[in-house]
Amino acid sequence: MSEAPLNDQATKRIAAIDLGTNSFHAVLVDIYPDGSFRTVDKLKEMVSLAEKGLEDHLSRDAMDRGLEALKRIKFLCDSHNVENILAFATSAIREAENGGDFIHEAGEEVGIKVRAISGKMEAEMIGYAIRHNIVLGEEMVLMVDIGGGSVEFIIGNSKEFIYYNSLKLGVARMAAAFVSSDPIKKKEIKKLQNHFKEELTEVLRLLKEYKVKTIIGSSGTMENVGAMVAGRNSLTANRSLNELEFHTEDFNSLYGDFINFDKKQRLKEKKLEEKRVDIINPGMVLLKLLVDKSNIQNFKISEAALREGMILNYINNKKEELNLDLVGSFQDPRRRSVYELLRKCNWPEAHSRHVSNFALQLFDEFKEELKLEEPDRELLEYASLLHDIGYYISYRKHHKHALYLIRNSDLLGFKEDEINIMANVARYHRRSAPRKKHKWYKDLDKKLRKKVKKLSALLRVADGLDRSHYQNVQKLEIQNGAEIVNLLITTQSDPELEIWGCLRKASLLEKLTGKELKIFAVMENSK
Numbered sequence: 001m002s003e004a005p006l007n008d009q010a011t012k013r014i015a016a017i018d019l020g021t022n023s024f025h026a027v028l029v030d031i032y033p034d035g036s037f038r039t040v041d042k043l044k045e046m047v048s049l050a051e052k053g054l055e056d057h058l059s060r061d062a063m064d065r066g067l068e069a070l071k072r073i074k075f076l077c078d079s080h081n082v083e084n085i086l087a088f089a090t091s092a093i094r095e096a097e098n099g100g101d102f103i104h105e106a107g108e109e110v111g112i113k114v115r116a117i118s119g120k121m122e123a124e125m126i127g128y129a130i131r132h133n134i135v136l137g138e139e140m141v142l143m144v145d146i147g148g149g150s151v152e153f154i155i156g157n158s159k160e161f162i163y164y165n166s167l168k169l170g171v172a173r174m175a176a177a178f179v180s181s182d183p184i185k186k187k188e189i190k191k192l193q194n195h196f197k198e199e200l201t202e203v204l205r206l207l208k209e210y211k212v213k214t215i216i217g218s219s220g221t222m223e224n225v226g227a228m229v230a231g232r233n234s235l236t237a238n239r240s241l242n243e244l245e246f247h248t249e250d251f252n253s254l255y256g257d258f259i260n261f262d263k264k265q266r267l268k269e270k271k272l273e274e275k276r277v278d279i280i281n282p283g284m285v286l287l288k289l290l291v292d293k294s295n296i297q298n299f300k301i302s303e304a305a306l307r308e309g310m311i312l313n314y315i316n317n318k319k320e321e322l323n324l325d326l327v328g329s330f331q332d333p334r335r336r337s338v339y340e341l342l343r344k345c346n347w348p349e350a351h352s353r354h355v356s357n358f359a360l361q362l363f364d365e366f367k368e369e370l371k372l373e374e375p376d377r378e379l380l381e382y383a384s385l386l387h388d389i390g391y392y393i394s395y396r397k398h399h400k401h402a403l404y405l406i407r408n409s410d411l412l413g414f415k416e417d418e419i420n421i422m423a424n425v426a427r428y429h430r431r432s433a434p435r436k437k438h439k440w441y442k443d444l445d446k447k448l449r450k451k452v453k454k455l456s457a458l459l460r461v462a463d464g465l466d467r468s469h470y471q472n473v474q475k476l477e478i479q480n481g482a483e484i485v486n487l488l489i490t491t492q493s494d495p496e497l498e499i500w501g502c503l504r505k506a507s508l509l510e511k512l513t514g515k516e517l518k519i520f521a522v523m524e525n526s527k
Helices: 060-079 091-095 099-110 119-133 171-178 186-199 201-209 219-233 248-258 263-268 281-292 306-318 333-344 349-366 374-386 398-407 416-427 446-464 496-503 507-513
Strands: 012-019 023-031 037-046 084-089 114-116 141-146 151-156 161-167 214-218 245-247 298-302 473-480 484-491 516-523
Touching: 012 060, 012 306, 023 060, 023 306, 037 060, 060 084, 060 099, 084 091, 084 099, 084 306, 091 099, 091 114, 099 114, 119 141, 119 151, 119 161, 119 214, 119 298, 119 306, 141 219, 141 281, 151 201, 161 201, 171 186, 171 281, 186 201, 186 281, 214 219, 219 245, 219 248, 219 281, 219 298, 245 248, 248 281, 248 298, 333 374, 349 374, 349 446, 349 473, 374 398, 374 416, 374 446, 398 416, 416 446, 446 496, 446 507, 484 496, 496 516, 507 516
Parallel strands: 012 084, 084 114, 141 214, 214 298, 484 516
Antiparallel strands: 012 023, 023 037, 141 151, 151 161, 245 298, 473 484
């Protein structure tokens, strides 16, 4: 579930509607002065424009379903005082000879101006949305959005797209053309595979040329596949599928069972949407072909798709008109979304940065001793920067408010386990240490609880070193002995408050290391 914005300083509220073949998706967002946006509400309406296969003509019933869906979306937009509605029509509408009639009726009867976009533009915007939402590096990946009428393929990395296109291979179209049996017959699978190979010659060539190992999938079919894999393999995806990662072996295991199921058996599969039961098999065959004909080893899921790409495109085109100061310094979605949250919560920047620096210094010293890994360092940094955002709600129980805000702020680029780690570490920067009686800590598995305990032990000491919130401690030196850890602090003024603050939070680190923590102060002006 998406949360409403944390404050009322938004520049503009808009809605983006993706008019797809199977469903219409709407997302309502607030745009902020730094160019970031936050979800206010979402609505998904199943319309099944291709109920009898994708033809050159939309049936009257299909058009009426689409118009009724748009009316409900328009009502939602009006109730939230949306200022601009962006509505893009994709495969089914842009290909139909009477698609123009539907667009005209949407404007006249509903008051929504619909724009039919090209498949190429659709693919490009999906690529931008995924790149905004998912951590990409220099390695080329394949981004795939499997819709009802078309499938968008994007090959690229954090810097460029070397290929993006929309092909008429959507699951509703393929099911109507190639599948008439239930369960699907081997000869039907073979025909699908041959068709896909013929249409994907260029894609398969590029996958081999660039040695692509990862598929990042967006939208309904891919989300359903991800959810089914997560359910079968006990992967954490309770709140969000974004950044869900699984291996090819996990997909192959699902495929081996699923492709032999009849409708009744498919309906029993947890996490599969009922309205996809009749059309999902071509999507499974397509993914299986991509895996078998390339070196794909990993899958990732992105919850961002065309509608988020529409919003990003709008922000980029309207930045001068809206007087936006875009956050361009953070290409990494993880760091960017953390800083967007920090700004919205009016964070105590000087204190939080100071504490974060100390926490990372402590991490580097105790990393091997506490059996921590390098990725944990990044999570500790973000938890340290975010630890006091709970002040935005109130001072009282601000540590618990921080946990709530971090868990419910749709941070991009993070797996759900990572968000839970950061939220719990921030929560335990004050008051009691982690205990099993605490609900959100108790809900974590044993491995994650251990990690939270170790990282929060470091944050507690770091936070104590700036108890005054005035950055009195200018320098920290760590002498890590066999039985005693000496912290040598250089301060600007009297160090008593920082020594007191640090020692009262040191017990967890002492317990984990089996060492006594001592602090010695050196006045800066005594040198």
